[in-house]
Structures are given as C-alpha cells and as structure tokens.
Amino acid sequence: xxxxxxxxxxxxxxxxxxxxxxxxxxxxxxxxxxxxxxxxxxxxxxxxxxxxxxxxxxxxxxxxxxxxxxxxxxxxxxxxxxxxxxxxxxxxxxxxxxxxxxxxxxxxxxxxxxxxxxxxxxxxxxxxxxxxxxxxxxxxxxxxxxxxxxxxxxxxxxxxxxxxxxxxxxxxxxxxxxxxxxxxxxxxxxxxxxxxxxxxxxxxxxxxxxxxxxxxxxxxxxxxxxxxxxxxxxxxxxxxxxxxxxxxxxxxxxxxxxxxxxxxxxxxxxxxxxxxxxxxxxxxxxxxxxxxxxxxxxxxxxxxxxxxxxxxxxxxxxxxxxxxxxxxxxxxxxxxxxxxxxxxxxxxx
Amino acid sequence: xxxxxxxxxxxxxxxxxxxxxxxxxxxxxxxxxxxxxxxxxxxxxxxxxxxxxxxxxxxxxxxxxxxxxxxxxxxxxxxxxxxxxxxxxxxxxxxxxxxxxxxxxxxxxxxxxxxxxxxxxxxxxxxxxxxxxxxxxxxxxxxxxxxxxxxxxxxxxxxxxxxxxxxxxxxxxxxxxxxxxxxxxxxxxxxxxxxxxxxxxxxxxxxxxxxxxxxxxxxxxxxxxxxxxxxxxxxxxxxxxxxxxxxxxxxxxxxxxxxxxxxxxxxxxxxxxxxxxxxxxxxxxxxxxxxxxxxxxxxxxxxxxxxxxxxxxxxxxxxxxxxxxxxxx
Numbered sequence: 001x002x003x004x005x006x007x008x009x010x011x012x013x014x015x016x017x018x019x020x021x022x023x024x025x026x027x028x029x030x031x032x033x034x035x036x037x038x039x040x041x042x043x044x045x046x047x048x049x050x051x052x053x054x055x056x057x058x059x060x061x062x063x064x065x066x067x068x069x070x071x072x073x074x075x076x077x078x079x080x081x082x083x084x085x086x087x088x089x090x091x092x093x094x095x096x097x098x099x100x101x102x103x104x105x106x107x108x109x110x111x112x113x114x115x116x117x118x119x120x121x122x123x124x125x126x127x128x129x130x131x132x133x134x135x136x137x138x139x140x141x142x143x144x145x146x147x148x149x150x151x152x153x154x155x156x157x158x159x160x161x162x163x164x165x166x167x168x169x170x171x172x173x174x175x176x177x178x179x180x181x182x183x184x185x186x187x188x189x190x191x192x193x194x195x196x197x198x199x200x201x202x203x204x205x206x207x208x209x210x211x212x213x214x215x216x217x218x219x220x221x222x223x224x225x226x227x228x229x230x231x232x233x234x235x236x237x238x239x240x241x242x243x244x245x246x247x248x249x250x251x252x253x254x255x256x257x258x259x260x261x262x263x264x265x266x267x268x269x270x271x272x273x274x275x276x277x278x279x280x281x282x283x284x285x286x287x288x289x290x291x292x293x294x295x296x297x298x299x300x301x302x303x304x305x306x307x308x309x310x311x312x313x314x315x316x317x318x319x320x321x322x323x324x325x326x327x328x329x330x331x332x333x334x335x336x337x338x339x340x341x342x343x344x345x346x347x348x349x
Numbered sequence: 350x351x352x353x354x355x356x357x358x359x360x361x362x363x364x365x366x367x368x369x370x371x372x373x374x375x376x377x378x379x380x381x382x383x384x385x386x387x388x389x390x391x392x393x394x395x396x397x398x399x400x401x402x403x404x405x406x407x408x409x410x411x412x413x414x415x416x417x418x419x420x421x422x423x424x425x426x427x428x429x430x431x432x433x434x435x436x437x438x439x440x441x442x443x444x445x446x447x448x449x450x451x452x453x454x455x456x457x458x459x460x461x462x463x464x465x466x467x468x469x470x471x472x473x474x475x476x477x478x479x480x481x482x483x484x485x486x487x488x489x490x491x492x493x494x495x496x497x498x499x500x501x502x503x504x505x506x507x508x509x510x511x512x513x514x515x516x517x518x519x520x521x522x523x524x525x526x527x528x529x530x531x532x533x534x535x536x537x538x539x540x541x542x543x544x545x546x547x548x549x550x551x552x553x554x555x556x557x558x559x560x561x562x563x564x565x566x567x568x569x570x571x572x573x574x575x576x577x578x579x580x581x582x583x584x585x586x587x588x589x590x591x592x593x594x595x596x597x598x599x600x601x602x603x604x605x606x607x608x609x610x611x612x613x614x615x616x617x618x619x620x621x622x623x624x625x626x627x628x629x630x631x632x633x634x635x636x637x638x639x640x641x642x643x644x645x646x647x648x649x650x651x652x653x654x655x656x657x658x659x660x661x662x663x664x665x666x667x668x669x670x671x672x673x674x675x676x677x678x
Contacts, residue, residue: 076572083468086460087477090548093541094484097495153387160385164378168385174667176388181595181663182395182656183602184489185630189652190395193402214391221388246370247377275488278604281634306490310497310609318498325491336486340479 019068026060054085098329105326108319113327119289123309123317132324134290135305138205139331141294142284142301143270145209146216151266153213154220158265161221162228163250173225180218187214188279196283203285205294208301211279220269227261228254260342267339271332277303302328399656402649409643410434414650420615420636422644434647436654441617442532442627443658446607447600449536449621454543455593461544462551462589467573467581478552485545493609496538501610504534508622523623530612532626538606543596550592554585554673584676591669598662602655604630629655 015023034053058081065073113131121130157176161169191211195201231254239249255262280286285298286308302324309321370378406414410432417435424430461481469477508528515521558581566576608631618625633648633655640648 072572072575076574079574079577080468083460083464086457087464087468090457090461090544091480093495093500094480096499097487097491100495100499101491153384156381156384157388160381164381164385166382166385172385172388174664175392177667178660178664179388179392181598181602181659182392183604183630183659185602185604185633186395186399186652186656186659189633189649190398193649194394194398214395217388217391245374245377247373250377271486275486275490277488277490278630278634281637303488303490306488306494307605310490310494321494325488325494328488329491332486332488333483336483 019064022064023061026064027057030056030060054081057081101322101326101329104319104322105329108323109326113323117288117290123312123320124314125316127316127319127323132302132305132320132327134287135300135302135324136327137290137292138208138284138287138299138301138304139274139328141205141299142209142212142280143274145206145294146212146273147266147270149209149213150216150220150269154217154265154269155224155262157217157221158224158228159250161225163246163254176218176221179214180222182214184215184276184278185282187211188282190214191279192282202296203283203298204296205284205291205299208280208284208299209294211283212273212276215276215279216269216273219272220265223265223268224258224262227258227265230261231257264339264343267335267342271335271339274332274335275303275328277307280304281307302331395656396653396660399649399653402646403653406434406643406647406650410647414647415440415654418616420632430642432643432647434644436629436632436651438615438617439613439627439629439632439651440654442611442613443601443629445532445619445621446535446539446611446626446628447597449532450539450543450600451593451597453537454540454596455547455589457540458544458547458592458596459551459589461548462555463577463581465548465552466555467577481545481548484541485549489542489603489605490609492538492542492606496534496606496610500537501529501534504537505529508533512622520619520621523620525623527624528622530610530624530626531622532611532618533621535607535611535626535628536621538610539600539603542603542606543599546599547589547592547596550595550670551585551589554588554592554670555581557588557674558584585673588670588673591666591673594662594666594669598659598666601662602630602659604628604634607631608634 030053033056034049037052038049058078061081062074062077065077108127110128112128114133114136116131117134118130118132119134157172160166161173161176188211191207191214195207195210196203201207235253235257236249239253240246244252280301280303284301284304286304287298287300291297291299306321306324306328309317309319309324312318414435416437417433418438419433419435421433422430423433465474465477465481505528508531509526511521512523512526512528516523562580562584563576566580571579607628611626611628611631612624613627613631613635614625615627616625618627629651633651636644636648
C-alpha cells in the first residue's frame with residue numbers, strides 16, 4: 001500500500017531567492033550612488049539624495065525585469081516605480097504633519113491648560129499663563145448641540161432613502177451629496193444671515209452648532225445610509241411576514257441590527273465638524289472667558305483658539321496655537337479610531 | 350376545564366385584508382418623509398438667503414462686482430462712504446490656486462489609488478486606507494499652521510529652483526524675486542487637502558472594474574501596467590474626472606488653510622510662483638471683522654458666488670461618478 005504524500009503548492013510566479021537578493025543589492029547600490037552623487041556633484045540635501053536614489057533604483061529594477069521577462073517589462077517596471085513613488089509622496093506630508101503637531105504642541109503643555117481660561121491672561125503672555133478650558137467647554141457644547149440636531153435628521157433622512165424609498169429618493173440622494181460639498185464658510189454666512197440677523201437667537205454656541213450641523217447632516221446621512229443598506233433584506237421581510245408593521249420592523253429589527261454602524265456614522269459626523277474653523281468665525285464670537293450658557297453670549301472653541309493664536313502671530317500665541325491643535329488632533333484621532341474599531345464589527349452582531 | 354375549550358367571548362371575525370398602511374405606519378412614513386426633505390430645504394434656504402443679499406449688491410454696485418479687481422472702502426472728509434467692491438481678482442485667484450492643487454494632487458491621488466487597488470499587499474492595505482481617510486479628518490487650521498511654518502520654507506526653495514530653470518515658461522516667471530506666500534505654495538497645501546477625496550473616489554471606481562475583463566487581459570499575457578492601461582483606465586477614467594472635480598469643489602471652498610498661506614492682493618496675477626494671489630473664501634474672512642453696511646452685504650454676495658460655483662462643480666462631479674459606478678455593475 002503506497003502512502004499518499006501531499007504535493008507542495010508551487011508558485012512559479014513568485015520571486016526566487018536570487019531575485020530577492022538581486023533586488024537588495026540593487027537597492028543598496030542605488031543608495032550608494034545617490035550618496036556619492038550628493039557628495040561629489042552639485043546636488044545637495046535630502047531632496048537630491050531621494051531624486052538620485054529613485055532614478056537609479058528604477059533603472060536597476062528595469063534592467064533586472066528586462067533580463068528576466070524581456071522588453072515588455074520595461075513599461076511595467078517604470079509604471080510600478082512611478083506609482084510607488086507617488087504613493088510614498090502622499091505619506092510624507094501625513095507623517096510630517098503628525099510629527100510637527102506632536103513635537104511643537106508638547107512644548108506648550110502644562111496642567112493649567114485644562115483648569116484655566118484666558119480671562120486673566122492674554123495670548124501674548126508667556127505660555128504657562130492661562131489655559132483653554134473655555135475653548136474645551138465651547139467645543140463640547142458645539143459637539144453636543146450639533147449631535148442633537150444632526151443625528152436625528154441624518155438618520156431619518158437615511159431611513160427615508162433606504163426604507164421608504166419614496167418617489168423623490170433618487171433626487172434627495174443627489175441633494176444630500178451636493179450638500180456635503182457646501183463650503184464651510186458658506187455654512188457660517190448662511191447661519192449669520194438667516195439666524196443671527198433676524199431671529200432672537202444671537203451669537204452663541206447654539207448658532208455655531210447650527211452652522212456646523214449644515215456640514216454634519218450630509219456626513220451622518222451618507223454613512224448611515226451605507227450601513228442601513230448592509231442590513232440583509234431577509235430581516236425586513238421576516239419582520240413583515242411575522243405581521244409587524246413597517247414602523248415595528250424598522251424600530252425593532254433594522255435599526256438595532258445597524259446600531260454599531262449608526263454610532264460610527266455619528267462619530268464620523270462629529271470628527272467632520274470638530275476641527276472646523278471657518279463657520280465659527282461668523283457664528284460664535286470668540287470669547288476669552290468661560291461661558292457655561294450655550295444659548296447666549298460669545299463662546300469659544302478649540303479650532304477658534306488655534307485660529308486666534310495663529311492670526312496674532314507672536315511667538316507665544318503661535319505656541320498656544322500648536323498646543324491647541326495638538327489637543328484638537330488628539331480629540332479627532334480618538335473619535336476616528338473609535339469609529340474605525342466600531343465600524344469593522346459585523347452587522348447584526 | 351380543558352385547554353381546548355373555546356372562549357365564550359364573541360366569535361372571532363376574520364381580519365380585514367387591506368393594503369392600506371396602519372395608522373402607526375402612516376405616522377412613521379409621514380415623519381420620515383418630512384425629515385427626508387430636510388436636506389433639500391436647507392440647501393434651498395442657503396441659496397435663497399445668500400441670493401437675496403447677492404442681488405442687493407448687484408443692484409447697488411452693478412455687474413462690476415464680478416469683473417472689477419478693486420476692493421476699497423473710503424470715507425471722505427464729509428463722512429460720505431464710497432464703496433468700490435469687486436471680486437474679479439479673487440475669482441481669478443481661486444481658479445489659479447485650485448488649478449495648481451489639481452495639477453499636483455490628482456496625479457498623486459491616481460498613483461495612490463492604483464497602489465492601493467493593485468499593488469499594496471492585502472495586509473497593509475487596510476492600514477494605508479485608514480491613513481488616507483485620517484488625512485481627510487485633519488482640521489483645516491492644522492494644514493494652515495503646517496503649511497505656513499513647515500512647508501513654506503521648503504516650498505520657497507523649490508519655487509526658486511523652478512524659477513531658475515523654467516522661467517522661460519511664462520507662468521513660472523516672476524517680476525520680482527518674492528516667492529513666499531505664492532499661489533504655488535497655497536496650491537501645494539490644497540493639493541494635500543484634496544488627495545483623500547480624489548483617492549477614495551478613484552479607488553472606488555478602480556475597484557469596480559469588471560474582474561472578468563482584468564482576468565481576460567492577464568490571460569492574454571498582459572503585464573500589470575498593461576492591464577491598467579488597457580482595462581482599468583478606459584473603464585475608470587470618467588470616474589477619476591468626477592473625483593478630480595469633487596476635489597476642485599473642495600479646493601474652491603477651502604478657507605482657513607489658504608488664508609494662512611496665501612498673500613491676498615487685489616490684483617490679478619498669472620505668475621504662479623509670485624507671492625500674490627486671491628481666494629474668495631479668504632476674502633470673506635479677511636474683510637469680515639471690519640466690514641459694515643454695504644461691504645458686509647457684498648461679502649455675503651461673494652459667499653453666494655462661492656456657493657453657486659461649488660454646488661455646480663459638485664453636482665456635475667456626482668453625476669459623472671454615479672454614472673461610472675453604475676456602468677460597472
């Protein structure tokens with residue numbers, strides 16, 4: 001009786017050890033060439049190094065490719081290296097932005113930041129005076145009021161698009177997409193003319209939140225809609241077949257099944273507006289002291305605090321701006337990561 | 350007493366069979382439908398409120414509001430205020446900065462989208478997609494700070510290099526060697542800001558390329574680049590155009606970052622590397638603090654122009670993207 005041996009799967013297309021070692025040698029050689037070029041010729045700096053490195057590495061790749069596969073590898077390798085360089089070029093600014101925000105922001109961190117407002121201090125004072133408690137409270141109010149307005153509106157609009165599928169659903173979908181492109185300045189101007197100028201509600205956290213809601217509703221709607229579309233049609237049919245009304249089906253089956261996704265939609269909406277500056281310039285006034293009343297008097301917010309520090313332009317105020325942006329960035333990153341972890345869970349679990 | 354005993358109450362009448370929804374459903378559908386219209390209502394209100402102000406301005410200033418390059422408010426000795434308001438230079442500047450952003454941002458986004466769809470190993474792909482999405486969540490004031498303090502010194506050096514070697518091309522020449530705060534640098538910042546949206550739309554479109562066509566091309570012996578050139582680009586090119594237009598809409602409306610980086614000058618400037626430019630959104634926040642009377646109305650009118658521009662670009666872009674995505678199904 002012969003024993004059966006499992007055949008090892010073959011991958012003739014994958015790189016052989018020789019290919020890999022060639023590649024490593026080519027990369028090291030290009031790095032040496034680039035280093036030599038920077039030392040010996042007129043090229044200088046990191047930019048020169050990378051330019052020479054990329055060109056010589058591409059040439060090495062192409063030579064290897066042509067030797068192995070013939071002439072058609074020429075265009076293929078050239079395209080591949082252009083695409084790799086392009087993709088890498090996108091990540092350079094991301095890393096630089098994060099690094100600068102953290103390194104510059106940390107320099108101005110101290111405890112009184114979260115216990116004091118700027119009431120007894122000026123932006124031009126040394127950095128350890130005053131804090132951004134007022135801006136934190138303002139941002140918290142803005143987020144809470146915008147959520148109270150935009151989440152019901154966004155989710156109900158999404159339900160209209162996915163559950164009712166009324167005659168205007170296609171058109172409304174189009175309008176929601178158009179609305180997500182409204183510039184943030186325009187949202188601020190709109191609330192200024194339509195609310196602050198003509199209604200009793202004056203410049204306050206509430207008017208700021210109204211302007212932010214214009215930007216938040218489309219985000220919540222579009223994300224919720226995507227999630228609701230993922231709820232299996234079987235669940236809806238099962239609900240209806242058991243004799244439930246559409247209202248009962250939506251309220252007890254569809255929405256609970258999509259719960260995590262709807263929370264993700266809310267968080268993404270908040271992340272969208274938390275860092276908005278332009279609409280706040282017209283709608284919250286920009287106070288320097290703590291204001292606990294969200295419906296009257298000038299209010300501040302984190303992005304506004306940063307904006308103020310940036311536009312004043314002295315070394316102290318700019319240091320305040322970097323610290324403010326770091327705190328804002330931590331807030332946005334936290335929201336973003338929690339949305340991601342919730343969003344990757346399966347529907348209906 | 351048995352369980353099977355029939356209840357002594359009135360005999361059950363057969364349930365009425367009807368397609369008419371119950372009261373609860375009628376209320377539900379009514380509420381949801383009325384909220385569903387909210388987006389339409391808000392968008393119409395934005396248009397209406399700003400348009401009223403816009404027509405007031407056109408009425409008092411005339412059509413020179415769009416064509417004139419001057420923005421001057423002067424009070425003479427008698428206390429009479431004269432307004433000379435025009436957004437012409439700002440309109441040209443907006444187009445310039447946005448075009449620079451497209452020229453730099455779109456090729457990078459396409460490279461990024463191709464990399465994510467066809468080149469990146471599956472394991473790191475999700476992380477990279479998250480990083481690109483994260484870029485979209487960065488506050489715009491952060492881009493302003495970074496653009497001014499970190500990018501500007503580097504970009505000024507690049508601008509000098511470009512000017513040194515390519516000044517024979519008219520757009521790269523400058524009258525005076527002033528390279529800071531130019532449309533080129535503002536465009537670079539904007540390019541980084543529009544990359545996430547252009548990338549995600551392009552990626553979505555590329556991912557919709559019919560798999561059978563891709564496999565057919567591979568089976569005929571095409572290389573990866575051959576497949577991209579012969580199958581993916583012909584299928585997805587219009588979608589990429591749509592994505593680029595969505596990016597253009599973003600670039601038109603961006604305020605804080607451009608205001609921080611760009612040197613606003615009320616004169617048309619065609620030289621990308623020269624430190625003088627314009628942007629409607631930045632004009633609005635520049636003049637807002639000190640504006641009174643007709644000037645405020647004029648700023649609202651400028652907001653209306655910006656609204657119409659972005660809405661138009663966005664609507665066309667959305668139609669194109671939707672058409673492309675549909676054709677892949």
